[in-house]
Each structure stands twice: as C-alpha cells, then as structure tokens.
Amino acid sequence: MLICGDRRRVDRREAILEAAEALFLEHGYDRVSLGAIVKRSGGSLATLYELFENKQGLLRAVVGSAVEERDDAIEAMIADGHRPSEVLRAIARNLTASLSAPRMIGLMRIVMIEGLRDPEFARRFYSEYSHVWTLHLAALLQQWNDAGLAVIDDSEGAADLYFSLLLHDVQMRGLFRTSDDEPSDGRDPSWRIEPFITHYRVQ
Amino acid sequence: MLICGDRRRVDRREAILEAAEALFLEHGYDRVSLGAIVKRSGGSLATLYELFENKQGLLRAVVGSAVEERDDAIEAMIADGHRPSEVLRAIARNLTASLSAPRMIGLMRIVMIEGLRDPEFARRFYSEYSHVWTLHLAALLQQWNDAGLAVIDDSEGAADLYFSLLLHDVQMRGLFRTSDDEPSDGRDPSWRIEPFITHYRVQ
DNA sequence: CGGGTAATGTAACATACATTACAAGTCAAC
DNA sequence: GTTGACTTGTAATGTATGTTACATTACCCG
Numbered sequence: 001m002l003i004c005g006d007r008r009r010v011d012r013r014e015a016i017l018e019a020a021e022a023l024f025l026e027h028g029y030d031r032v033s034l035g036a037i038v039k040r041s042g043g044s045l046a047t048l049y050e051l052f053e054n055k056q057g058l059l060r061a062v063v064g065s066a067v068e069e070r071d072d073a074i075e076a077m078i079a080d081g082h083r084p085s086e087v088l089r090a091i092a093r094n095l096t097a098s099l100s101a102p103r104m105i106g107l108m109r110i111v112m113i114e115g116l117r118d119p120e121f122a123r124r125f126y127s128e129y130s131h132v133w134t135l136h137l138a139a140l141l142q143q144w145n146d147a148g149l150a151v152i153d154d155s156e157g158a159a160d161l162y163f164s165l166l167l168h169d170v171q172m173r174g175l176f177r178t179s180d181d182e183p184s185d186g187r188d189p190s191w192r193i194e195p196f197i198t199h200y201r202v203q
Numbered sequence: 204m205l206i207c208g209d210r211r212r213v214d215r216r217e218a219i220l221e222a223a224e225a226l227f228l229e230h231g232y233d234r235v236s237l238g239a240i241v242k243r244s245g246g247s248l249a250t251l252y253e254l255f256e257n258k259q260g261l262l263r264a265v266v267g268s269a270v271e272e273r274d275d276a277i278e279a280m281i282a283d284g285h286r287p288s289e290v291l292r293a294i295a296r297n298l299t300a301s302l303s304a305p306r307m308i309g310l311m312r313i314v315m316i317e318g319l320r321d322p323e324f325a326r327r328f329y330s331e332y333s334h335v336w337t338l339h340l341a342a343l344l345q346q347w348n349d350a351g352l353a354v355i356d357d358s359e360g361a362a363d364l365y366f367s368l369l370l371h372d373v374q375m376r377g378l379f380r381t382s383d384d385e386p387s388d389g390r391d392p393s394w395r396i397e398p399f400i401t402h403y404r405v406q
Numbered sequence: 407c408g409g410g411t412a413a414t415g416t417a418a419c420a421t422a423c424a425t426t427a428c429a430a431g432t433c434a435a436c
Numbered sequence: 437g438t439t440g441a442c443t444t445g446t447a448a449t450g451t452a453t454g455t456t457a458c459a460t461t462a463c464c465c466g
Binding site: 027028030031109111113115116119123125126130161163164165167171172176177191195196199 | 229230231233234311312314315316318319320322325326328329333360363364366367368370371372374375376378379380394395397398399401402403
C-alpha cells in the first residue's frame with residue numbers, strides 16, 4: 001500500500017498551495033478564509049488541516065514553497081568573462097523583473113504583515129530572499145576590487161547601494177499599487193545603476 | 204449651545220485616533236478590533252461610529268491625520284547658501300529619520316494592505332507622502348543643472364535615484380522587522396548618496 | 407439650576423470564520 | 437472484487453467582531 005498513494009497527497013498539497021498563494025496575494029492573508037481556498041483548490045477542509053495543521057501553517061508553507069523556487073540567475077552571469085560594468089548591467093536586467101514581479105511583491109506584503117505577529121518569520125524571509133543577493137554581489141565586488149577592476153572599500157555597503165538603486169522605485173511602486181495599470185515604462189532598468197558604476201570606477 | 208461643545212467632540216476624536224493609530228501600527232488593521240480601540244481610548248463604541256462612520260472610515264482618518272503632519276523640512280534647507288553637495292548631505296541626514304521612523308513604516312504597512320481593497324487610496328498615499336519629495340528635489344536639481352553646479356539631464360529620474368540610495372535599505376529593513384532591536388548603526392546616512400554626488404558631478 | 411445635546415455602558419444581532427467531528431465516498435493495491 | 441486507508445462533503449461548535457439600539461449618565465449653556 002501507499003506505493004503511489006503519495007501521489008494524491010502531493011497533488012492535493014500542490015493544489016491547495018497554489019490556490020492559497022493566489023488568494024493571499026490578491027486579498028492578503030487576513031482577508032482570505034480557508035473556505036475560499038478550498039473552494040478554489042477543490043478538495044476539502046479536512047485535508048487542508050491534515051496537510052498543514054492550521055491557517056498559519058498554510059501561510060508558512062506558501063511562503064516556503066515560493067522561496068524554494070528562487071532562481072540563481074546571478075551565479076550564471078558571474079561566470080561570463082564580460083567587463084564588470086557589463087556584468088552589473090546584465091544582473092540589473094535579469095533580476096529586476098523577478099524581484100519586482102507581482103508574486104514577489106505580494107509575498108513581501110503578506111510576510112511584512114505576518115512579521116507583526118512573528119518577527120523572526122519576516123526576518124528570515126528578508127534574509128533568505130533579499131539579503132542573500134547583497135552577500136553574493138558583495139563577494140563579486142570584492143573580487144573586482146582585489147583585481148583592480150573597481151575601487152570599493154566596503155563591498156557589502158556597496159552591494160546594498162547597488163540593489164537600492166535598482167529596486168527601490170519598482171518595489172515601492174509595486175507595494176503601493178495592487179493592480180497592474182501603468183505598465184512600468186519599458187526602459188532598460190540598467191540606467192539606474194550608472195551612478196554606482198561611475199562612483200566605484202567599475203571597469 | 205455648542206460654542207465649546209465641539210471641545211469634547213474634538214478631544215474624543217483625537218483620543219480615538221491616537222489609540223487607533225497605535226494599535227494599527229502595532230498589530231495591523233485587520234487584527235485590531237474596534238472594541239480594543241475603544242478600550243484603549245476610553246469612550247464608547249457609539250461615539251466612534253458617530254465620529255467615523257465605520258472601521259474603514261477610521262482607518263482613512265488615521266492615515267489622513269498622519270499625512271497632514273508631514274513636515275516640510277526640505278524647504279528650509281534649500282534656502283541655505285551651502286554648496287549643493289552639502290545640501291544633499293543635509294537633506295539625507297534630516298529626512299532619513301522621519302521617513303524611516305516606526306510610525307512611517309507602520310503607516311506604509313497598513314496602507315499597502317488596504318491598497319488591495321482600494322488601490323486609489325494607496326496610490327494617493329504614496330503620491331502625497333513619498334513622490335512629493337521626488338518632485339521637490341527634482342526641481343532643486345534642475346536649478347543646479349541650469350546654474351552649472353551639476354550635470355543632470357533627467358532631474359526627476361535623478362531625484363528618484365537619490366531617494367532610492369537613501370531610503371531603500373532602511374525602509375525595507377523597517378518593513379520586515381517589526382520590533383526595534385538592531386538599532387540601525389548610528390552612522391551618518393549621508394554616505395549612501397556619495398555615488399549620486401560623484402555621478403552627477405554635484406559641486 | 408434646569409434642559410437638552412451629546413457621550414457612555416451594555417447588550418443585542420447577525421455574520422464570518424477557524425477548527426473539529428463524522429458519515430459516506432473514492433482510490434490503489436492485492 | 438474486496439479491503440482499508442485516505443479523501444470528501446457537510447455540518448456542528450465556539451468564538452470573535454462589525455454594527456446597531458437604547459436606556460442612563462455627564463456636560464455645557466443660558
């Protein structure tokens with residue numbers, strides 16, 4: 001027994017996670033009832049409780065499964081042998097979309113609110129989802145500095161400034177605008193990091 | 204009659220607003236009951252409804268009264284005859300505290316959530332509270348450019364980058380960390396805008 | 407002091423919701 | 437096909453909460 005019995009279980013789990021994520025992102029955690037989630041996912045309330053313990057557990061699972069899918073696009077780009085300034089522009093182009101996508105923005109919203117109840121939860125999310133990029137980039141900047149390809153004393157501070165330039169506007173606008181009118185001018189977002197390249201003399 | 208009768212009314216109104224703001228900032232809008240607000244403010248549920256119509260009206264009033272108190276520190280600093288780069292550093296020092304204070308961060312949180320229900324509300328808040336700074340600074344940058352004190356073609360874009368550098372880290376950290384441990388290193392935040400000064404050749 | 411307006415306390419009301427219980431149904435494996 | 441674990445549908449439970457109603461009290465003004 002139960003050779004393929006996991007199958008149903010996994011399907012139910014994914015269906016519920018998908019429905020819960022969609023509704024949480026659209027209306028916020030507190031304004032979505034478990035009944036509404038089950039109505040959307042199919043299945044029954046009982047299985048939801050079987051799989052996720054309670055509503056808070058479901059939220060954790062939703063956020064956790066989204067974090068897992070974090071793509072490591074930055075790794076790939078580092079390998080390229082391009083000039084550092086071009087690498088920075090490429091990272092800008094590749095990361096802006098995913099870090100300002102409605103899914104990311106919506107996750108941020110619900111995590112921030114849940115953080116009022118459980119600070120550690122929000123802190124971990126921020127660390128895993130955002131600060132991790134800073135650390136990756138800081139390492140890269142340090143290499144460039146040591147190789148004479150840039151002049152950067154505080155590499156972590158510099159990486160922070162890079163992401164500030166890149167993401168502040170797009171993320172704040174996303175957080176305060178739920179719907180998707182005003183389609184964020186199609187300009188290449190890499191113009192935003194030019195002050196960074198100039199100041200740190202990135203070759 | 205009612206010459207000084209407004210007095211009680213105004214007192215009640217302010218007491219309720221104060222209690223509601225404190226509780227909303229601490230726990231979030233959805234997780235605070237009107238009963239809890241009244242218990243804290245003193246008074247009665249009936250007066251709350253008399254003054255604010257309903258819970259949503261109370262939220263609007265809380266946010267509205269906070270926005271009114273926006274200080275115009277930036278105006279004062281422009282008058283000074285200092286070098287532009289010093290003016291930028293002074294603005295950085297003066298605005299960082301107020302735009303990253305717990306009150307501001309908490310307001311942002313509740314407005315962002317309410318924005319899921321009423322997008323126009325969130326949009327207006329963002330525009331009045333944040334975008335207005337960008338426009339003010341853009342005008343200043345334009346003047347400097349015209350006077351040969353800086354090289355800035357897109358003054359609004361530049362102003363946006365300035366505030367991105369200055370606020371992204373401190374606001375994001377605030378949004379994801381409800382309590383106030385890790386007291387935000389006492390460093391002068393003006394170091395964050397040095398790339399701006401370098402890139403735009405601000406004198 | 408007396409009169410009326412407004413504030414208070416309390417309770418009622420309807421609803422929504424998280425959570426649990428359980429009987430009936432479904433599916434996979436032998 | 438039959439078994440048995442898992443899933444489903446539905447209802448029950450208890451509680452919290454937005455909102456309204458109302459009788460009572462406190463306050464301000466003439």
